[in-house]
Amino acid sequence: MSLISPWRSDFPALAAFEAENQTYLDSAATAQKPLVLIDALHACYSYGIANVHRAQHLPAERSTQAFEAARQKMADWIGAGSPSRIVFTRGATEALNLLAYGLEHLIQPGDDIVVSALEHHANLLPWQQLALRRQARLVILPIDDAGMVDLDAARQMIGSRTRLLAVSQLSNVLGSWQPLAELLPMARTHGALTIIDGAQGAVHGRHDVQKIGCDFYVLSSHKLYGPDGVGILYGRNEALNQLQHWQFGGEMVRAADYHAAEFHSTPFGFEAGTPPIAGVIGLGATLDYLAGLDMVAVSAHEQSLHAELMAGLLARKSIRIVAHPQTALVSFNAIGVHHADLSHLLTEQGIAVRSGTHCAMPLMKHLGLAGAIRVSLGLYNDSSDLQRFFTALDQALELLA
Ligand code: PMP
Numbered sequence: 001m002s003l004i005s006p007w008r009s010d011f012p013a014l015a016a017f018e019a020e021n022q023t024y025l026d027s028a029a030t031a032q033k034p035l036v037l038i039d040a041l042h043a044c045y046s047y048g049i050a051n052v053h054r055a056q057h058l059p060a061e062r063s064t065q066a067f068e069a070a071r072q073k074m075a076d077w078i079g080a081g082s083p084s085r086i087v088f089t090r091g092a093t094e095a096l097n098l099l100a101y102g103l104e105h106l107i108q109p110g111d112d113i114v115v116s117a118l119e120h121h122a123n124l125l126p127w128q129q130l131a132l133r134r135q136a137r138l139v140i141l142p143i144d145d146a147g148m149v150d151l152d153a154a155r156q157m158i159g160s161r162t163r164l165l166a167v168s169q170l171s172n173v174l175g176s177w178q179p180l181a182e183l184l185p186m187a188r189t190h191g192a193l194t195i196i197d198g199a200q201g202a203v204h205g206r207h208d209v210q211k212i213g214c215d216f217y218v219l220s221s222h223k224l225y226g227p228d229g230v231g232i233l234y235g236r237n238e239a240l241n242q243l244q245h246w247q248f249g250g251e252m253v254r255a256a257d258y259h260a261a262e263f264h265s266t267p268f269g270f271e272a273g274t275p276p277i278a279g280v281i282g283l284g285a286t287l288d289y290l291a292g293l294d295m296v297a298v299s300a301h302e303q304s305l306h307a308e309l310m311a312g313l314l315a316r317k318s319i320r321i322v323a324h325p326q327t328a329l330v331s332f333n334a335i336g337v338h339h340a341d342l343s344h345l346l347t348e349q350g351i352a353v354r355s356g357t358h359c360a361m362p363l364m365k366h367l368g369l370a371g372a373i374r375v376s377l378g379l380y381n382d383s384s385d386l387q388r389f390f391t392a393l394d395q396a397l398e399l400l401a
Contacts (some may be wrong), residue, residue, distance in 0.1 A: 003305055005382040007293065010034045011225075014380050021350040023388045028172055028200060028329050028376030029354055031225045035287070040285030041227065044278045052277055053251055053268070063277055070284030077287050078217065079208035080234050083293075087240075087267040089231040092220035093122040093201040098168075098233060098270060099195055101128035102243035103164065106193075109135035112161040114187070116141040116149045116178070117366050118171045121359045123197040123218075127166055136163070147174035147323030151182050162192040169201025169212075173358045173374065175325025176202070184213050193239055199223055203378075204302060204328045206295050217290035223292065226283035229276045240266040247272040262311055298379050302328060305377055305386065312390050313324050318397060322372050327337070329376035331358070337400050339371040346373070346397035351389050 008014050013032040017024050024032065028032060044066075050059035052067045071083040080086055089095040107113065113127050116333050117140050131138040139157055144150045149167065158165065165187035170177050184194050195216045200208060202219040209217045216239055221230035235243070245252070249272040254262045263269045307325055313319045313332055322331040334342055343355030355373045357364045375389065 002383040003301065003308065005301060005380050006261065007298070008382060010036075010289070011380045012038065014050070017352075022352055023350055023385050023392075024352045025375045025377065025381065025385060026352050026354050026391060027203075027378035027381070028223070028374065030222045030228065031203070031378050032380060033227070034225055034289045036289045037226065037282050037286045041278055041282045047099055049146070049277060051274055060400050062128055063281070064099070066281045066284065069279060070280045070287070072285040073284050073291075075234075077206070077218070077291065078202070078232075078234060081210060083269060085234055085237065085240065087235070087270045088231040088280055089233055089270075090229055090276060091222075091231040092197065092218050093231070095135070095218040095231045095233040096122050096195070096197065097126045098246055099218075099243075100130045101246035102270070103193065104130055106242065107131075107134040107136050107163055107245050109118065111136045111163045112139045112160055112334065113137070114139040114141060114162050114165045114192075116167045117143050118147065118149075118174060118176075118360065118363050119166070119168055120197065120199070121361070123166055123168060123195075124360075124362065127164070137161075138236050140235035141167070143174075144229060145323070147171060147176035147325070149178055149212075151179060154183055154186055157192065158186040158192070160190055161189050162187060162199040164193050164195065166195040166197065168197045168199075169207070170198075170204065171323075172200045172329070173331050173360050173363055173372070174323040175327055175329040175331070176323060177326055180212055180214070188213075193242070200328070205299050209234050221279065221283045221286075224283075224286065226286040227279040230279040230283050233270070235266065243270065245269055249273045260280070295378075302377060302379060305381060305383070306330075308383060308386055309375060309377070312386060315396070316393070318377050322369065329374055331372040331374045333369065333372050336398070337397075339373050341400060342396055343373055345399060346389075346392050347396065351392045353389075 009227045048059045052064040071086050074086050075083040100341045113131050142150045143154050187194050192243045193215045195213040198217050198219040203223050218236040222228035252269045252272040318335045319332050340357045353375050356371045
């Protein structure tokens with residue numbers, strides 16, 4: 001059965017790609033944008049933009065209102081409970097760095113910061129560097145053959161020294177959902193704070209952060225069909241209250257003197273300087289679009305397309321799939337072929353996939369791989385994209401044989 005995406009025509013880039021013979025299968029890196037977002041950005045700049053939270057004139061009031069409406073929409077989308085629990089950053093990476101600085105004062109020499117072996121550099125390096133700054137120990141939870149955190153090992157490794165647990169919701173390399181329902185209580189029992197990197201997970205299905213039960217959840221607008229330059233940090237009230245300020249400047253300060261200052265609490269105390277105004281307003285438009293979709297149908301489409309992708313790869317004898325992807329993406333290699341050579345031949349045929357270490361060098365080393373090709377799906381992809389991919393793959397494999 002040939003799968004057709006009913007949402008494809010909502011994304012003008014897909015038709016533009018088709019016109020230039022490009023097949024976009026790299027949405028895990030960044031997603032294409034719906035027309036409603038492009039229109040919202042156009043309106044933002046053509047009707048006039050003003051800085052937010054500062055002036056009282058009409059343009060400022062309009063921009064501030066749209067900006068704060070987007071905060072409410074984000075809170076609604078992830079079940080945050082209140083817009084005051086949403087901090088806008090400039091990306092998921094910045095949100096994780098905010099946490100690594102904001103929580104630094106809670107870490108003493110000899111404490112444990114726990115991450116998993118499959119983390120993206122964005123959810124590894126901030127914690128690695130925090131551990132180095134505070135003489136803490138970075139504990140790496142191993143993963144099993146299915147590409148999930150090994151829960152037996154985690155039970156042994158999370159303990160009374162654990163202060164923070166930071167793990168991904170969905171691996172950007174392995175495509176595996178992580179067992180958060182089992183993992184998070186292990187950290188909570190010991191009073192540790194939990195941080196979920198939802199950069200990939202937030203894009204597939206709709207997730208309720210309060211049901212997940214984490215202290216902090218981070219996601220990225222540009223992967224969720226929104227503008228780039230915007231990230232989101234959600235925190236529980238008690239967790240947010242523990243954050244130390246980290247970036248200093250305009251609008252995050254309640255009162256300032258030459259030698260001292262008093263700062264706002266979250267969210268404004270953590271949004272120093274002019275925020276990405278149009279980006280946040282555009283994200284609001286994207287969230288309106290997403291909220292209007294039948295998310296059950298979207299998930300079913302993504303799942304069927306993923307199954308088709310997996311079946312096609314498994315049918316080719318020279319292909320070795322990395323771990324057991326459950327959704328949205330798959331990483332693989334061809335026996336005896338360097339991933340860069342295969343990627344080159346795919347690129348030449350207009351197939352836009354990613355190859356390399358996918359910002360997870362330690363994971364690749366751990367898996368004994370120099371790299372891998374990653375195919376990743378968005379809600380606008382359909383069987384026609386996969387057919388073009390497989391035709392190009394077969395041609396490339398024939399040339400490399
Ligand atoms: N975590 C994961 C799992 C990711 O895939 C990415 C993006 N590649 C990030 C974090 C970083 O997100 P951003 O691009 O918004 O900084």
